[in-house]
Amino acid sequence: MKDIVKSIRLIKPNHVEIEQINSPTKKDTDVLIKVEAMGICGSDIGAYRGTNPLVTYPRILGHEIVGTVIESGIGMPNNIKVGDRVILDPYVYCGNCYPCSIGRTNCCEHLNVLGVHIDGAMQEIVRHPAKLLVKAPSMPVAELALAEPLTISLHAIHRTKVKAGEHVVIIGAGTIGLMAALVAKIYGAIPILVDILDKRLEYAKSIGISHCINPSKENDLDIIRSITNGKMAEAVIEASGANISIQNTLKYASFAGRIGLTGWPKTETSLPTNIITFKELDIVGARTSKGEFEEALTLLSTGKINPNDIISKIIKFDELPDYIKELSDNPENYLKIIAVF
Numbered sequence: 001m002k003d004i005v006k007s008i009r010l011i012k013p014n015h016v017e018i019e020q021i022n023s024p025t026k027k028d029t030d031v032l033i034k035v036e037a038m039g040i041c042g043s044d045i046g047a048y049r050g051t052n053p054l055v056t057y058p059r060i061l062g063h064e065i066v067g068t069v070i071e072s073g074i075g076m077p078n079n080i081k082v083g084d085r086v087i088l089d090p091y092v093y094c095g096n097c098y099p100c101s102i103g104r105t106n107c108c109e110h111l112n113v114l115g116v117h118i119d120g121a122m123q124e125i126v127r128h129p130a131k132l133l134v135k136a137p138s139m140p141v142a143e144l145a146l147a148e149p150l151t152i153s154l155h156a157i158h159r160t161k162v163k164a165g166e167h168v169v170i171i172g173a174g175t176i177g178l179m180a181a182l183v184a185k186i187y188g189a190i191p192i193l194v195d196i197l198d199k200r201l202e203y204a205k206s207i208g209i210s211h212c213i214n215p216s217k218e219n220d221l222d223i224i225r226s227i228t229n230g231k232m233a234e235a236v237i238e239a240s241g242a243n244i245s246i247q248n249t250l251k252y253a254s255f256a257g258r259i260g261l262t263g264w265p266k267t268e269t270s271l272p273t274n275i276i277t278f279k280e281l282d283i284v285g286a287r288t289s290k291g292e293f294e295e296a297l298t299l300l301s302t303g304k305i306n307p308n309d310i311i312s313k314i315i316k317f318d319e320l321p322d323y324i325k326e327l328s329d330n331p332e333n334y335l336k337i338i339a340v341f
């Protein structure tokens with residue numbers, strides 16, 4: 001095995017480099033993974049820009065990771081052996097706190113997310129807890145890197161209890177919102193996608209999301225009222241992180257409606273809570289994901305969600321610093337960029 005491996009490291013905000021680091025050593029309960037493909041996430045860009053308060057520097061990026069097991073560890077799932085291709089479940093939980101004790105490990109009080117709180121996996125070889133692996137189905141390695149972001153969309157849909165026949169407004173047509181809209185459709189619901197970028201909405205239409213609204217140009221409330229025959233949407237998912245969109249969720253929801261908040265706003269949002277009481281709304285947070293990797297992989301490997309609809313570009317590992325800068329400068333030009341070795 002190599003002694004020195006390449007990694008993608010933020011030295012400080014706005015400064016990303018390929019850095020040679022020592023090949024990782026592992027504990028008994030860890031595995032070693034030869035990394036093969038990785039997605040660049042909005043949170044990697046937030047870390048690059050210095051706008052994510054959870055990130056400390058220096059920091060190796062990356063949590064949307066596919067690789068092959070090269071050394072096993074205690075706790076590795078029974079269906080995985082050395083040489084198998086896997087997806088990393090990147091949410092490292094403590095196992096002892098209250099949310100962990102009730103199985104909601106994604107809300108662990110001490111959650112460490114790869115590339116955010118602890119070093120990530122944009123490196124040739126990475127150490128990872130053996131129990132946090134999911135076996136990959138047979139499909140192109142770059143496409144497998146979509147599994148993690150798809151689990152975020154699935155978690156939003158599940159937390160909001162979206163059912164067949166319901167209207168679901170999804171705010172934000174980025175990777176997370178667009179995939180949530182595609183999942184809503186697969187579940188037999190009727191997605192209504194809201195974004196302020198026409199380019200994003202036109203793209204969503206081209207891949208089958210027929211109800212798309214730009215609230216900066218159109219009357220969003222009138223259109224949603226008309227699509228829902230006056231009742232507004234049973235479910236609303238916020239996936240933009242904009243304060244105004246969070247406020248709009250209360251307007252878009254029907255009486256007795258449900259709202260899921262997935263977007264990470266940068267600042268506090270004030271809400272007219274009388275509307276929450278008046279409409280008796282259920283509002284839930286949706287953070288990372290829990291137990292949703294298998295479903296994500298099935299949706300991708302069966303083509304129910306076409307990976308090519310989401311992947312904008314596949315690059316080489318060595319191009320990552322350039323594309324992290326490019327994504328920071330022109331985020332609207334790409335949905336998902338995946339790097340491969």
Ligand SMILES: NC(=O)c1ccc[n+]([C@@H]2O[C@H](COP(=O)([O-])OP(=O)(O)OC[C@H]3O[C@@H](n4cnc5c(N)ncnc54)[C@H](O)[C@@H]3O)[C@@H](O)[C@H]2O)c1
Binds near residue numbers: 152261287
């Ligand atoms: N909860 C979690 O665990 C989790 C995980 C991943 C991402 N996120 C968050 O989810 C959100 C979406 O992530 P993404 O990767 O798809 O981001 P993205 O930047 O690709 O997409 C966000 C979209 O929101 C749109 N938008 C911005 N302001 C808007 C407004 N006022 N009204 C309507 N649309 C607006 C943008 O044009 C863009 O298309 C982000 O806030 C991100 O931080 C949360």
Ligand SMILES: [Zn+2]
Binds near residue numbers: 041042063064148149
């Ligand atoms: Zn991500």
Ligand SMILES: [Zn+2]
Binds near residue numbers: 100
């Ligand atoms: Zn915990």
